[in-house]
Amino acid sequence: MTFIAVGVNYNTAPVAVRERLVFPTDILASSLQQLSKVQDIHEAAILSTCNRTEFYCNAATANQDILIDWIAANKDIEPASLMPYLYSYTDRSVCRHMFRVACGLDSMILGEPQILGQMKTAYQAAYDAGTLGKQLGRLFQHTFTAAKKVRTDTAIGSSPVSVAFAAVQLAQQIFDKLSEQTALLIGAGETIELTARHLTQQGIKRIIIANRTYDKAHALAMRFNGYAIELAELPAHLAEADIVISSTASQLPILGKGGVESALKKRKHKPMFMVDLAVPRDIETEVGKLDDVYLYTIDDLQHIINQNMDSRRLAAEQAEDIIDTQVNDFLAWLNAQSAQTTIQEYRFQAEQHRDEALQKALALLKNGVPAEVALNRLAHSLTNKLIHTPSAQIREAAENERYDLVTAARDIFKLPPTQ
Structure with missing residues (x-):
């Protein structure tokens, strides 16, 4: 018996290729069961995300062609047209690759934590489909153990490396409890969505989302139990906000010094934390000169992110050493099973x-x-x-x-x- 793995990711394949290899939840179980019936394949699991699709198998031989042929047939793609985008591993390399993926060392954003949850989802799907046996199941369990050890023993995930996360972490340094604060988010794009998610995870009391198109603001606000307003309503609601984070495509400033001064008077000069993530800026520079306003721009956050990326790279070096040890531990268990x-x-x-x-x-x-x-x-x-x-x-x-x-x-x- 041998482990084999085949996959594509954001480094090896464009979106047009990756989206053809996605396995949605509604077909995942049947696909796993079909794959497990392929000759010489005894155990199977599929990890499918927006950035990667990977197939992990325990097979009678190290012949990856049987797996590649099944993928091509399942997705109605010529194997030859698929080959340039694929990577493959066997045995020790499979273990090491899975450990690195789960730790976020192979992610677009170094050390990002979401991939571990996605790996656990892949494991559960294979378990429910009945395509996991003793060896591949144990490999997944050891993968989770390795990822936990890396996150416990290194700083791989402790520093924010996205502007949305950095903005929220900075807000946590300004306010003792986000559970007592109201956040006003201006815009309805990906950055604002990610900011809303981070704020919700940190227990923010209330979210207001303002956007030029009310329907977009409302759709996003509904996902986070928030309240939607149009940009024209900003003056009426600005004083409610302890935290203001803005990211729009506007060519002109949305918040000016006069409007913020009026809001501060209504707040009786209770401090406001503001982050302008837009280029060009959404918040006039002069706002930062007001007392009781803490204004940060994307450049301020980028400096934090660059420092944190250096910290993550150092942690990644430590993580590689941990992974080496964990791979050896798993292979020792596997060898013992063969005896x-x-x-x-x-x-x-x-x-x-x-x-x-x-x-x-x-x-x-x-x-x-x-x-x-x-x-x-x-x-x-x-x-x-x-x-x-x-x-x-x-x-x-x-x-x-x-x-x-x-x-x-x-x-x-x-x-x-x-x-």
Whole structure:
């Protein structure tokens, strides 16, 4: 049995290729069951995200072509047109790759945590579909253990590396409890959506989303239990905001010094934390000169992000060392499993010898032979039976100059070194 893996990701394939290889949730179970029935494939799991699709299998051979052919047939793609975008791994390389993926070391954003949850989803889907066995299932479990150790023992995920996350973390430094604050988010694009998600995860009390198109603001606000307004309504709601984060495509400033001054008066000069993530700027520069306003631009956050990326790269070096150790640990377990059958058969043989010798000893006792004599014969007979075959094999190995087997035998039986 051997592990094989094949995949595409954001580095090897454009979106047009990646989207053709996506496995939505509604077809994942049936696809896994089909894959597990392919000749020589015994266990299977599929990881499918916007940035990567990967197939992990335990197979009878290391022939990745059987897996590639199935992928091409399943997605109605010529194998030759797919090959330039694929990467593949076997055995140790599969383990190492899965560990690195789960730790975020292979992600577009170094150390991002979402991929671990996606790996767990892939595991659960394969488990529910009945396509996981002992070995691939154990590999996934060890993958989760490795990822947890990396995140516990390094700083790989402790520093923000997106402007949205950096903005929210900065807000947490300004305010003791986000659970008591109201956030006003201006815009309805990807950055604002990500900011809303981070704020919600940190327990923000209330979110207001303002956008030029009300329907977009409303759709986004509904996802985060927020309140939607149009940009024209900003003056009426600005004073409610403890946190203002803006990211629009406007060519002109949306918030000016006068409007913010009015809001501060209504707030009785309670401080406001403001982050302008837009280029060109959404918030006039002069706003930053007002008392009780903490204004940061995307450049301020980019400096934080650059420092944090350096920190993550250092942590990634430490993570690689941890992964090396974890790979060795898993392979040691796997190797031990391959010896289990041999151990069981050897134990069964020894127990047969024991039972035969014991029956003879009991027969002697029943016939009146003294117990001491019966026990001596039992010990002598059992010893001879246990050492006969190994002794004969060692002798034959020496006669055939297989000194490697003789040395191995000394290691197995823990005999002292030869003089």
